[in-house]
Amino acid sequence: MNSVSAIDAFSALAQPSRLEAFRLLVRHEPDGLPAGEIARRLDVPQNTMSSHLAILARAGLIASERHSRSVIYRARIDGVREMTSFLVSDCCGGNPELCAPLVAEFSSCCTPETANAC
Amino acid sequence: MNSVSAIDAFSALAQPSRLEAFRLLVRHEPDGLPAGEIARRLDVPQNTMSSHLAILARAGLIASERHSRSVIYRARIDGVREMTSFLVSDCCGGNPELCAPLVAEFSSCCTPETANAC
DNA sequence: TCAATATATCGATTATCTTGGATATATTGA
DNA sequence: TCAATATATCCAAGATAATCGATATATTGA
Numbered sequence: 001m002n003s004v005s006a007i008d009a010f011s012a013l014a015q016p017s018r019l020e021a022f023r024l025l026v027r028h029e030p031d032g033l034p035a036g037e038i039a040r041r042l043d044v045p046q047n048t049m050s051s052h053l054a055i056l057a058r059a060g061l062i063a064s065e066r067h068s069r070s071v072i073y074r075a076r077i078d079g080v081r082e083m084t085s086f087l088v089s090d091c092c093g094g095n096p097e098l099c100a101p102l103v104a105e106f107s108s109c110c111t112p113e114t115a116n117a118c
Numbered sequence: 119m120n121s122v123s124a125i126d127a128f129s130a131l132a133q134p135s136r137l138e139a140f141r142l143l144v145r146h147e148p149d150g151l152p153a154g155e156i157a158r159r160l161d162v163p164q165n166t167m168s169s170h171l172a173i174l175a176r177a178g179l180i181a182s183e184r185h186s187r188s189v190i191y192r193a194r195i196d197g198v199r200e201m202t203s204f205l206v207s208d209c210c211g212g213n214p215e216l217c218a219p220l221v222a223e224f225s226s227c228c229t230p231e232t233a234n235a236c
Numbered sequence: 237t238c239a240a241t242a243t244a245t246c247g248a249t250t251a252t253c254t255t256g257g258a259t260a261t262a263t264t265g266a
Numbered sequence: 267t268c269a270a271t272a273t274a275t276c277c278a279a280g281a282t283a284a285t286c287g288a289t290a291t292a293t294t295g296a
Binding site: 152153155158164165167168169171172184186187188189 | 270271272273274275
Binding site: 011015017019045046047051052066068069070 | 283284285286287288292293294
């Protein structure tokens, strides 16, 4: 991750339809959803959503795989990790205690044992 | 955090000068830097940087405090946490194991014990 | 090969963002 | 109060992005 790809990722998420599409795909991990289904659920024209999905994919935030006539999109959680990590990287290196809130958030919310607490 | 404020945060970081300003402030936690110093270090005109800082502040990613003639800006790491948390929230609820990579990243990089490993 | 289905690309219009000169406001010391 | 310093706001030009109708491409079953 570098400045250019970070800009791509933040730009990709800085648009309502794309942000919601990404969050929809996050909720549908690990199965993903076909492009048309995403467009339908978010009530966005098919071609508009197709452009948006292409932007998310170029930014490394979603991945696509053709399944017969459909193209299935999936969220790339790793993309979020890379993006966030880039954002706070030197904070961690120099003053690790400052990132504690981030660790706390993901530790308490995302580990299987404590998931129902969030 | 909701869709609107998430869009504000992502938009704020989706611009080179603002992204670098934020990362500069992250590296200068917890002291912060005066507005003029940020502009100078990133080689951006003072008024342009002032607009950018205002956008980051409105997005909740930085905070300002006047110190005599200077305005000191500081990164709000919590802002990053809120933003990232919003992005993957329902993934955590439904399938917590999918967020494991995020937890792993921050746990291994940002805790005091393992900080030098990153 | 043809029709049906699913998705992607093209292109033009409209809207939004970025930039920085000029200028305003805020604070301090003399 | 005045000059110096630090930051913010205004505004207009240029650049960039969003939207969606029309159309192209890809895949399947008949």
